[in-house]
Amino acid sequence: MKACFAEFVGTFVLVMGGVGSAVLAGGHIGFAGVALAFGLSLLAMVYTIGPVSGCHVNPSVTLGLFLAGKFPGSRIAGYWAAQVLGAVAAAAVLYVIASGAPEFSLGAGFGSDGYGIRSPDHYSMPAAFLCEVVMTAFLVLTVLGSTDVKAPVGFAGLAIGLVLTLIHLVSIPVDNTSVNPARSIGPALFAGSEAVSQLWLFVVAPMIGAAMAAGVYGLMRSGGMEISASRAAQALPTEQIERESF
Known part of the structure; x- marks a missing residue:
C-alpha cells in the first residue's frame, strides 16, 4: 500500500508539473519550457519516491520492468490503478485552478494528447x-539501463529526467507527447469526447514501446554478459581458467 500510495503521489506531481505547465504557462514558456517541466517533475520524483516504489509513475514503465524481469506481476494492477488515479486527481485539481482564469476554455485541449486536427502541428494518426512507440521505447530503455546493477549509483534520476525532457522536445509538436497512458488518461477525461475517442492510441502505442524496450534491453544485457565473459577468459592464464571452471 505504501508503494501504491507513492505511485499515486508521484504521478500526481508529474501531471501537475508537466501538464500544468502546458495549461497554465504554455503561452509564456513554450514547448521547451513544457518539456523541461516534465523532465524536472520526473527527476524530482525519482529521488523522492524512488526508495519507496521505484518511481514508475507510468504504466508503460511498470510493464517494461515486468517484462525485463525486474518487477513482480502480482503488483502490476495496484501500480496501474494508483498511477491512473494520481493522474486523474491532478487533472481535476488543475481544472479547478485553470477555470479560475476568465479566458479559460477546454477548446485548447487542456494539455491532452491527440493526432490529426488535435495534433499541435496536425500530424497523422500513423x-x-x-x-x-519509439519515444516510449527510449524512456523505458533508459529506465532499465540506468537502474541496472552495473550502472553508476545515484545517477538514474538525472538520466531518466533528461531523457523525458528530450522526448518532449522532439514529440510535443506531433501529439503533445504521452509515452505514459496515465498522463494521457487524466487530462483526456476533462478535455471532452474527442480527446477520449483518441485515447486508445496513447494507451496501446506506449505499451508496445515498453515491450520493445524490454526486448532490446534483454538482448543488450545478455550480449554484454557474453562479451564480458569472453574478455575475462582472454585475460586469464589457461591454468587459472581451468581452476575456476570447477
Whole structure:
C-alpha cells in the first residue's frame, strides 16, 4: 500500500508539473519550457519516491520492468490503478485552478494528447502512433539501463529526467507527447469526447514501446554478459581458467 500510495503521489506531481505547465504557462514558456517541466517533475520524483516504489509513475514503465524481469506481476494492477488515479486527481485539481482564469476554455485541449486536427502541428494518426512507440521505447530503455546493477549509483534520476525532457522536445509538436497512458488518461477525461475517442492510441502505442524496450534491453544485457565473459577468459592464464571452471 505504501508503494501504491507513492505511485499515486508521484504521478500526481508529474501531471501537475508537466501538464500544468502546458495549461497554465504554455503561452509564456513554450514547448521547451513544457518539456523541461516534465523532465524536472520526473527527476524530482525519482529521488523522492524512488526508495519507496521505484518511481514508475507510468504504466508503460511498470510493464517494461515486468517484462525485463525486474518487477513482480502480482503488483502490476495496484501500480496501474494508483498511477491512473494520481493522474486523474491532478487533472481535476488543475481544472479547478485553470477555470479560475476568465479566458479559460477546454477548446485548447487542456494539455491532452491527440493526432490529426488535435495534433499541435496536425500530424497523422500513423505518425503519432509510431512516435509514441519509439519515444516510449527510449524512456523505458533508459529506465532499465540506468537502474541496472552495473550502472553508476545515484545517477538514474538525472538520466531518466533528461531523457523525458528530450522526448518532449522532439514529440510535443506531433501529439503533445504521452509515452505514459496515465498522463494521457487524466487530462483526456476533462478535455471532452474527442480527446477520449483518441485515447486508445496513447494507451496501446506506449505499451508496445515498453515491450520493445524490454526486448532490446534483454538482448543488450545478455550480449554484454557474453562479451564480458569472453574478455575475462582472454585475460586469464589457461591454468587459472581451468581452476575456476570447477
